Amino acid sequence: MKIIEIKSSETLGKEAINHVLPYTSVFTDEWTSYMSFFSNQNIFYHNNVNHKLDFVDPIDDTHTQTIESLWSEFK
Numbered sequence: 001m002k003i004i005e006i007k008s009s010e011t012l013g014k015e016a017i018n019h020v021l022p023y024t025s026v027f028t029d030e031w032t033s034y035m036s037f038f039s040n041q042n043i044f045y046h047n048n049v050n051h052k053l054d055f056v057d058p059i060d061d062t063h064t065q066t067i068e069s070l071w072s073e074f075k
Helices: 009-019 032-038 065-074
Strands: 025-029 045-049
Touching (some): 032 045
């Protein structure tokens, strides 16, 4: 796990490309930088959840609770 100071879609994209295997499923919320990068690439499978509407996506059960829990321990 790594803290990224510059949280632009370009920086997040570079980190994902450098540290995540191609065709890995990536689960995120709908934060603008995530959506900007993952919506415009075909390297990763991207699932997302809109926290304004649901805690867990009702269609595919996507959630971010596992990483949120890990972040709380990491901080």
